[in-house]
Amino acid sequence: MSHQVALTVHGPLGPDADPEGSLDGPLDRALAALAAATPPGKGDFAALGAIHFARVFALPGDDELGVPRSLVYMADVDAPVDDHLRRLAALEDGPLAAVLRCWDGYPDTAHARTRWLREHRIPAAATYVHQVGRDLDRVLAEAELRREIDAFLDTHDWADHTDVEVHRAVRAFVDSRDDLVWALAPPAPPETSFRLREAVHAVALPALGLLGLPVLAPVLPLWLVAIRLLETREVPETAPADPAATAQLLALEERAVQNPFTATGRVKAGVVRRTTIAAVLAGLDYACRHVFHREHLAGVRSIHFARWVPIDGGRRLIFASSYDGSQESYMDDFIDRLAWGINAVFGNGEGFPSTRWLLGGGARDEQAFKNYLRRHQLPSVWYSAYPAVTARTVDDDTRLRDGLRRDLDTAGAQDWLARV
Amino acid sequence: MRRAEVVDREDVQGLVARGYGRLPHASYSLYAIERPGEARALLARWADVVGTAGPAGEGTTLNVALSAAGLRALGIAESRIAGFAAPFVEGMVTEHRSRLLGDTGENDPATWSWGGPRHDPVHVLVLLFAPSPAELDERTAALDREASALRLLVRHDTDALSPHEPFGFADGISQPRVAGLGRDPGGLPAGEFVLGYRNAYGQRTWRPLVPPAADPRGLLPADPDGSGARDLGRNGTYLVVRQLEQDVDGFWDFVRTRTERDGTADPDAAERLAARMVGRWRSGAPLVLTPERDDPRRRTEDFAYGADLDGLRCPRGAHVRRVNPRDALAPVGTTREIVDRHRVLRRGRPYTVPPADGEAARRGLHFLCLGANIARQYEFVQHTWINDPHFDGLRDDADPLVAPRAERGRTFTEQARPVRRRHRGMPAFVRVRGGEYFFLPSRRALRWLGSGDGPGTGAT
Numbered sequence: 051m052s053h054q055v056a057l058t059v060h061g062p063l064g065p066d067a068d069p070e071g072s073l074d075g076p077l078d079r080a081l082a083a084l085a086a087a088t089p090p091g092k093g094d095f096a097a098l099g100a101i102h103f104a105r106v107f108a109l110p111g112d113d114e115l116g117v118p119r120s121l122v123y124m125a126d127v128d129a130p131v132d133d134h135l136r137r138l139a140a141l142e143d144g145p146l147a148a149v150l151r152c153w154d155g156y157p158d159t160a161h162a163r164t165r166w167l168r169e170h171r172i173p174a175a176a177t178y179v180h181q182v183g184r185d186l187d188r189v190l191a192e193a194e195l196r197r198e199i200d201a202f203l204d205t206h207d208w209a210d211h212t213d214v215e216v217h218r219a220v221r222a223f224v225d226s227r228d229d230l231v232w233a234l235a236p237p238a239p240p241e242t243s244f245r246l247r248e249a250v251h252a253v254a255l256p257a258l259g260l261l262g263l264p265v266l267a268p269v270l271p272l273w274l275v276a277i278r279l280l281e282t283r284e285v286p287e288t289a290p291a292d293p294a295a296t297a298q299l300l301a302l303e304e305r306a307v308q309n310p311f312t313a314t315g316r317v318k319a320g321v322v323r324r325t326t327i328a329a330v331l332a333g334l335d336y337a338c339r340h341v342f343h344r345e346h347l348a349g350v351r352s353i354h355f356a357r358w359v360p361i362d363g364g365r366r367l368i369f370a371s372s373y374d375g376s377q378e379s380y381m382d383d384f385i386d387r388l389a390w391g392i393n394a395v396f397g398n399g400e401g402f403p404s405t406r407w408l409l410g411g412g413a414r415d416e417q418a419f420k421n422y423l424r425r426h427q428l429p430s431v432w433y434s435a436y437p438a439v440t441a442r443t444v445d446d447d448t449r450l451r452d453g454l455r456r457d458l459d460t461a462g463a464q465d466w467l468a469r470v
Numbered sequence: 471m472r473r474a475e476v477v478d479r480e481d482v483q484g485l486v487a488r489g490y491g492r493l494p495h496a497s498y499s500l501y502a503i504e505r506p507g508e509a510r511a512l513l514a515r516w517a518d519v520v521g522t523a524g525p526a527g528e529g530t531t532l533n534v535a536l537s538a539a540g541l542r543a544l545g546i547a548e549s550r551i552a553g554f555a556a557p558f559v560e561g562m563v564t565e566h567r568s569r570l571l572g573d574t575g576e577n578d579p580a581t582w583s584w585g586g587p588r589h590d591p592v593h594v595l596v597l598l599f600a601p602s603p604a605e606l607d608e609r610t611a612a613l614d615r616e617a618s619a620l621r622l623l624v625r626h627d628t629d630a631l632s633p634h635e636p637f638g639f640a641d642g643i644s645q646p647r648v649a650g651l652g653r654d655p656g657g658l659p660a661g662e663f664v665l666g667y668r669n670a671y672g673q674r675t676w677r678p679l680v681p682p683a684a685d686p687r688g689l690l691p692a693d694p695d696g697s698g699a700r701d702l703g704r705n706g707t708y709l710v711v712r713q714l715e716q717d718v719d720g721f722w723d724f725v726r727t728r729t730e731r732d733g734t735a736d737p738d739a740a741e742r743l744a745a746r747m748v749g750r751w752r753s754g755a756p757l758v759l760t761p762e763r764d765d766p767r768r769r770t771e772d773f774a775y776g777a778d779l780d781g782l783r784c785p786r787g788a789h790v791r792r793v794n795p796r797d798a799l800a801p802v803g804t805t806r807e808i809v810d811r812h813r814v815l816r817r818g819r820p821y822t823v824p825p826a827d828g829e830a831a832r833r834g835l836h837f838l839c840l841g842a843n844i845a846r847q848y849e850f851v852q853h854t855w856i857n858d859p860h861f862d863g864l865r866d867d868a869d870p871l872v873a874p875r876a877e878r879g880r881t882f883t884e885q886a887r888p889v890r891r892r893h894r895g896m897p898a899f900v901r902v903r904g905g906e907y908f909f910l911p912s913r914r915a916l917r918w919l920g921s922g923d924g925p926g927t928g929a930t
Contacts, residue, residue, distance in 0.1 A: 200892070208889040216888045290556070290676075300566035307860065351800075376570060378845050379854045385671075386808045416671045416846075438878060440860045467888055468780055 051238040052129040052185050054102065056177040056357040058368075059123040060109070061170045067152035068108075068119055077108060077121065077152040081431055084145040090306040090437030094146035095125075098137050100186055102126040103355055103372040105310055106149055107430035112316065117362055121153055124370055126355040128185040129241065132168075139163035149431075175328070176335035178356040178371075180441045182343040183240040184448065192447040193439060195233050196470070199224070199450065203470060213463035221454055233451045252340045255332070276322045277408050284318065287401035291424035298429050306437035308354060309377060312370045313426040314361075315399040324364060326408070327398040331358055334395065345445050349387050352380065354441050358395065367399065372432075374440040381420050389413040401425070474649035475667045477660050479523040481691070481705040481912045485533045485597065486664060486840055487523035487651050489642065489817050493531060493599035494631035495606040496819055498711075498836060499613065500584060501594040501620035503543040507922075508619030509594070510544060514920025515616070517913045521599070523651060530600040530609040534916070535709045535908035537561065540593030544919060550702075553678025557844040558708055558907045563587060570849060572857045572874040577902040584624045584713070584904040592906050594620055595711065603630075624904075626713070626836055628819040633754075636716045636820050636833040637744075637871070637899075640754030643770060644794060646813040663815055665842050666694060666704025670811045675842045677703025680918075689918040705912030707840050710814070710848045712905040714872070715834040721871075721899045728893060746884055747870040749788030757784035781885035786862050789871040792855045799862060812850045814839035834903070844907060872900045 067077045084106065087093050095104045104125035111118040127134045140160045141147040150156055153170075157163050202223050208216050224230045239245065259266075290296075303309050317327055338347065347353050356371035373380045384392050393412035397405040403419050405412035413419045436444075446469050453466040479487065490496070503509045513534070521531035536544075538559050541551050551559055560567065563579040563586050573579055579586030596613060600606035614622070635641040647657030651664070661669035665677045679699035680690060690700035722744070729739035741764075745751045751764035756773045759765070761783040775791060775798035778784055784791055791798060794813070799805040817838040825831045841847035855861055856869040859879035868879030875898040882893040911919065 203889050204892060211888055213888040290552075293552075293556070293559075296556070297564075297566075300564075303566060304569040374860065375858065376850075376853050378850055382808075382811070382846065382850070386811070414671060416669075416673060417676050442863050443860065443865055446863065446865075464887060467890075468885070470890065 051183055051188065051240055053183050053240040053244045054179045054185070054355070055127050055129050055131045056174045056179075056355065056359075057123075057125045057127055057131055057134065058172050058174060058357070058359050059167055059170050060120060060172050060361060061153040061156070061166075062118065062120050063108075063152055064154040064156075067154075077149070080145070080149045080152060081106065081108065084149050085302075085431045087145040088431055088433055090434055093433065094141065094144050095433035096435065098134065098141075100128040100134060101433065102128075102186055102189070102435050103308075103310075103433060105312060105370065105430040105432040106146070107312055107428050109314060109361075109368070109428070112362070112366065115316070115362055115365055121149070122368070123150070124357070126179075126372070128187075129244070132164075135167045135171075136160075136164050139167055172359060172361065174335075174357040174359045175331035175367075176338060176358040178338040178342065178347050178353060180347075180354045181345060181445065181448070182339070184237075184444070186435055188237060189436060189439070189444055189447075191232070192444070192451050193436070195224070195230060196447045196450055198227070198230055199470060213460055213467055214458065217453075217458050217463040217466055221457075224454055233454055236455060237451075248339060251336075255336050273322065273326075274407065277326065278406075280318070280320070280322060281405055281407075284404070285401075286403045286418060286422075287425065288403070288418045288421060289425075290421045291427075296424055299424070299427055302429055302432065303377060306434050307440055308372050308374050308434050308437065309380070310370070310372055310430055310432035311377065311380065311423075312368070312428045312430045313423060314366055314368045314428060315396075315401065315426045316366050317360075317364065318398055318400050323398045327367070327395065328364070330394045330398070331360075334358070334391070345441075347388075348391055350383050351442050351445075352383060352440070354444075369396075372434065374442070377423075381423060385413050385416055385419060392419075396422075399426075474655060474657075475660055477523070477650045477664055477667060478691070478705055479651065481914055482523040482651075482664060483533045483706075483910050483913070484521035484523050484526070484531060485709070485817055485838075485910065486707055486815065488526060490521075490531060490599040491631065492526070492528070493601055495600045495603050496628045496631075497598050497606060497610060498626040498628070499596045499598070499610075499617075500592045500623045500625070501596065501617065502590050502623055503540060503593045503619065504621045505619040506544050510920045510922055512617060512619055512920070513544075513916050517916035517920060520913060520916070522913065528601065530598065530605050532609070532613075533597040533599075533910065535595045535597070535910045536919070537592055537595075537906050537908050539591040541909070541919075543593050546919070550678055550680065553676070553702070554909065555676065555708065555844055557849060558909060561591075562710075562905045562907050567849075570853050572852070572876070573902055573905075575874065575876060576898070577874045579905075582713075582902065582904040585906045586904065590623055592623060595709070595906075595908050626821060628821045628836060631819060634752075635835060636718050636822075637721055637748075638718075639748050639750060639752050640769060642816065643750075643754050644790075645815060646810070648815070658810055658813065661842060662811075662813065662847075663707060663840055663842055665706050666691070666701050669842060670807075675703075677701065677706075679703075685918060687921065689921060690914055691912075700918075702911075702915050702918065704915075706915050707842050707910050708844050709908040709910045710837075710839045710841070710844065710905075711908060712837040713834065713903040714837050715832055715901045715903050717897075717899045717901070718833055720897060724897060724899070743884075746785050746788060747882060749784050749790035756790070757788065782887065785882070785884050787864050787867040787870060787883060789869055792861055792869050793851060795855065795862065812847055812855070814841045814847050814851065834900075840910065868896075870896060874898055874900075874902075 069075045095101050106123050109120045109122050157166050224233055352374040354372045359368040390409040393405045393409050396402050397412050403412050403415040450469050516534050520533055598609050633640050647654050648663050649657040650660040659668055659670055661667035669675050679693050680702050685700040691704045693699045693701045725740040725743045726735055729736050729743050750756050753764050753766035754769035755765045758773050758778050759768050774796050795809055797806050818835050820835050823832040839848055857873050859866050859868050866881040867883055870882040880896045882896050884891040
């Protein structure tokens with residue numbers, strides 16, 4: 051079993067791919083062709099294998115920062131990531147290869163391309179995985195297991211059986227099927243090296259924090275006051291997004307059970323904001339890896355993967371996620387359940403609705419917040435390997451499988467049967 | 471907790487405060503604007519006669535609403551219209567919105583009998599409510615005379631109001647209470663249902679504000695936030711209209727067939743399955759309170775799902791549990807407040823089109839609902855609670871009663887011990903025949919729209 055990696059490759063565009071002033075150059079045409087060739091669950095991404103979700107998008111330039119438009123490739127892949135890079139580099143033709151060739155200097159041979167991709171990989175400052183260590187094969191196999199169990203239960207009349215008896219009958223059924231018997235064994239844990247690294251990280255970061263406390267403690271109140279002062283001076287954007295840009299985004303939504311969210315924005319200037327966002331993202335990454343590594347992100351159960359990627363030397367940030375349901379319900383989840391967390395990160399972004407003491411206000415300004423998200427959102431070509439399965443269903447499938455390994459008492463069997 | 475704001479009820483159209491239960495006869499007339507100048511004069515006249523949310527009168531009542539296309543036809547500047555909510559500005563029919571609302575396949579707007587891409591856009595909706603059929607006819611005739619600037623597209627007659635909707639179930643029992651709108655001091659903040667007041671987030675929902683220069687006669691109320699602008703939205707709200715045709719025979723055939731035992735009908739079992747799909751018995755008694763048999767005495771009793779999270783008493787996918795999940799959604803305890811951000815005021819009435827040309831009678835519901843935020847209220851409920859096959863952790867279960875049937879969502883699951891019962895291959899029992907989003911203006915906004923000031927100075 052392998053862990054999941056948030057792969058991001060970011061590179062400049064070749065002059066031919068993106069002629070100045072053109073909104074319909076080779077890149078835009080290649081992206082449109084790739085979108086048309088990527089129906090839910092299918093296309094070049096599916097053929098690459100071991101991808102949960104992927105997206106490619108043009109990242110707008112920023113005149114003030116002096117950066118031109120560029121191209122970003124993102125995939126939530128099962129480790130080892132190098133295998134994925136090699137398969138990606140091996141693509142010679144097809145719509146995905148045509149998009150990647152828009153990168154400036156993307157080489158002509160697979161070998162050189164692998165190296166190029168490695169060199170243009172950029173790290174995420176924080177990554178969320180709905181369940182760390184559950185790879186694509188397991189997601190798909192457990193979904194198939196559920197279908198078989200459902201069908202088995204439908205073919206019998208269980209009225210005269212106890213819960214315990216039904217559970218036993220299902221176990222016997224799974225045991226009798228050569229193609230399902232794997233489910234009776236526990237899933238293999240992620241690689242030892244990965245677990246070791248995570249265990250060290252789990253301890254090291256708090257230890258570092260404790261060591262730094264004597265230095266940080268006196269600074270903290272000053273920092274808080276500095277944040278509050280900034281908050282009173284900064285100007286939020288409140289206007290709705292441009293309707294034409296929003297229409298372009300809406301055209302991509304509601305194609306699968308999940309939807310993509312990709313956005314970018316500038317980090318507020320100044321050392322206070324820069325250090326704040328770095329610290330918050332480090333804390334967030336820690337929380338995602340060691341606290342919210344199973345079934346939910348601080349109570350929100352609809353996010354499959356998410357990542358926060360600093361670019362342009364930390365002056366801009368990309369946020370990308372794949373979530374269940376409509377964007378309206380996604381944004382409402384943020385406002386209703388996670389506003390403080392959203393504020394802590396995005397409150398350091400230019401134009402975010404005014405926060406108070408970093409955690410208050412902000413996203414709770416419902417409409418200004420929704421406008422902010424839409425204004426910073428980017429269209430992408432997006433791929434889902436399991437376009438009909440919610441995160442909650444994936445979790446339920448896993449629990450169904452976990453409940454097959456032993457006989458259960460009445461309460462346990464009832465709880466297990468409530469999941470079918 | 472903030473004190474409830476007092477709503478200026480005399481400025482709010484009556485439909486917001488009441489369903490006009492004492493006026494059992496109603497018709498809904500849909501118009502296109504032919505002559506904008508005269509149409510404005512008509513709106514100004516109606517501003518003086520529309521029924522308000524103030525003390526209810528006894529006689530025939532008129533309410534009036536406009537679509538975004540209607541505002542454009544009046545000559546209101548696009549920059550002004552852009553101040554309204556995006557769903558209203560765009561209208562009910564866009565490609566994305568059709569996916570979101572489930573208006574695809576046999577609900578495709580191209581198949582609608584009004585609205586949608588194949589019919590003239592609806593500009594004005596006039597709702598008439600009357601105590602008797604004769605008085606309705608009389609008022610309708612007067613309407614036809616005075617509305618000569620408008621071209622009638624469709625007139626929907628409704629059935630005389632009865633407590634039951636066409637499938638046979640008591641309807642309209644559960645409505646959100648609104649603070650500051652009636653005698654009832656409690657309830658949800660007025661801003662959830664009326665523009666210009668504080669909503670559940672303590673904010674005023676976005677709405678069009680007009681510079682004072684565009685309102686020289688001071689017809690509009692001032693922006694309560696003190697910006698100096700005039701408030702075109704205040705005391706108005708949005709009105710969602712959908713014509714939902716109900717396959718009543720199909721519904722009852724379905725439950726009878728699915729409950730037959732060895733070819734023999736079992737009426738009690740059929741009744742029970744129907745109730746489990748709805749979440750209430752015919753009388754309205756909630757299944758959570760009385761899961762085994764109907765008990766009309768409990769029809770209006772308040773209830774919760776907290777003790778039935780597994781859905782053993784009322785199936786988790788049952789219709790009424792989806793349109794208002796109360797406390798059923800995880801995490802338990804926090805949901806009531808969150809669920810309350812997705813409520814609507816329902817004002818629909820059933821209709822019957824009599825049989826003609828060998829065709830059977832057609833029955834259904836003119837679904838009307840009100841809310842200050844279409845996206846967070848009506849569209850959220852339709853998409854996330856009614857249509858989504860994954861509602862509350864279900865896997866292939868769209869609303870068994872009213873959802874459209876796409877590739878997915880064709881299962882209805884009755885949770886049970888030891889094993890749930892799945893009904894696969896669910897047919898659709900409801901078909902959308904038309905729909906549009908409207909703005910139900912305040913009386914003062916009607917006067918402003920009718921004055922010619924707006925259109926005349928609408929360049930900014």
